[in-house]
Amino acid sequence: MIKEIRFRDWKSFEDSILYLDPLTVLVGTNASGKSNVVDGLLFLHRMILAGNLQEALEGNESVLSGIRGGMQWAARQPGNTFLLEVLVEMDEERDLEYSITISTEQGQAALVYEKLVEVSDQEESEQSKRVVVYEAIPVPVEGKIGVVFEASESIVLFDNNRCILSQAFTSVQKTQKGGRFNTLGELFKNLFVLDPIPSHMRNHKNSKITRNLNPDASNVAGVLASLPEKTKQTVEQTLSKYLSHLPEQSIKRVFSNVIPPLNKEAQLLCEEVLAVGQKPLLVDADGMSDGTLRFLGILTALLTRPEGSLIVIEKVDNGLHPSRAGLLLQMLREIGKQRRIDVLVTTHNPALLDALGPKMIPFVMVAHRDTSTGWSVLTLLEDLEDLPKLLAMGTIGKLMSMGEIEKSLKEGKDRP
CATH class of the missing domain: 3.40.50 (Rossmann fold)
Incomplete structure (x- = not known):
């Protein structure tokens, strides 16, 4: 170090x-x-x-x-x-x-x-x-x-x-x-210099499936989707754990989905509960706040960069x-x-x-x-x-x- x-x-x-x-x-x-x-x-x-x-x-x-x-x-x-x-x-x-x-x-x-x-x-x-x-x-x-x-x-x-x-x-x-x-x-x-840019993270074309996170965190979804399934589940659980305390509404789950039919890009999604007793609402990156996306970018870097x-x-x-x-x-x-x-x-x-x-x-x-x-x-x-x-x-x-x-x-x- x-x-x-x-x-x-x-x-x-x-x-x-x-x-x-x-x-x-x-x-x-x-x-x-x-x-x-x-x-x-x-x-x-x-x-x-x-x-x-x-x-x-x-x-x-x-x-x-x-x-x-x-x-x-x-x-x-x-x-x-x-x-x-x-x-x-x-x-x-x-x-x-x-x-x-x-x-x-x-x-x-x-x-x-x-x-x-x-x-x-x-x-x-x-x-x-x-x-x-x-x-x-x-x-x-x-x-x-x-x-x-x-x-x-x-x-x-x-x-x-x-x-x-x-x-x-x-x-x-x-x-x-x-x-x-x-x-x-x-x-x-x-050595990694990170500056998450929410507008880039909302563009699905930026999130091609790859193992390396971009400095602007634009490909968070692609990085999560590239992980081995067991690792992906663990990382997404950790993302959800910390993100659940961030907004006023409750985030139950954060995850990525591969976009068909070519399966070369991925989409960032989360499940939010707006009020007690309501069913979770599925939200993509377009519906997430800038603060939430930046937080996600930092978290993903911590969880996926080499030890x-x-x-x-x-x-x-x-x-x-x-x-x-x-x-x-x-x-x-x-x-x-x-x-x-x-x-x-x-x-x-x-x-x-x-x-x-x-x-x-x-x-x-x-x-x-x-x-x-x-x-x-x-x-x-x-x-x-x-x-x-x-x-x-x-x-x-x-x-x-x-x-x-x-x-x-x-x-x-x-x-x-």
Whole structure:
């Protein structure tokens, strides 16, 4: 699992670290840098899947859309290089430290530096605790970068328009070898940025039967229909369990049906009871509210993404009534723990922040702007010097609504 990510010269960040836990909440005002954090995670995912670094940033003409701002705004202006460092827990005794530096000079994305280190917690010598798995070095060959692998003095040439991890991960998959490449490559590959769009979820043509959920959750019905029957029943029962507490009317069942005669698409359905004693009413996605559909999209991602994944959800409570914030958090915690899925969410909603409670304070990060430089900074809420005083004034949601947290960060920066 990913433990932390460092952003250096990435978009609006000069140098800041995001700490990740089973459930991490990222808050901050508009233009504070929250979406730039999400874009950084999205880039880590796409650099494994895309044909090259350029496509990972800019997208392509077929299926891949570009990251916001594309290559032009990837590096902190007026510079043209950025660095991302990731600390990953491999097992109880070992971590992986991964670092990649990319140049966007002259409109071309190129690999400048990359390194993977295995760090052991065992009582060994300092040298044996840190094993360099591979390290990229510059070579005087156009379009290439040299790589030195563990226990080897020879230099292997790789293309500098793709990350080494992507090229090595592909090779490892072909030879069916596991190890560190596979661990890190699978982790980035399974990183999932989710933004359910209800209007897309209502279009049956979007819900072709497939195992992979789309980032906009448009194919929820198709994903549910693709599950083995026993798994499908279990997942739909869980969907129904949580959805039954969402609307005022009672949802008795949520399920998907394959649409004949071609059986290539599926339809999302639910049974609602509008009043006591009435027969259930069958409702399709067209009759479901935006909040219900977004909730369904998040639930489906939690229940169908591979175990060990990191799911990132921007504006997680968008369209959800404030009184259901507790239900949303309960769902994220319970299913995340059951399926070993970490979740990072962003929110502006005071009700959701209030529902967190004091025990979640260590897992709240605040994105804000450094008043002296203007660049984005990430700060743990528990690191605020004035936190005890602030909490005496009210809940986290109230403090955010009043702007007291941002005020404290600014005053803390101005202190000598």
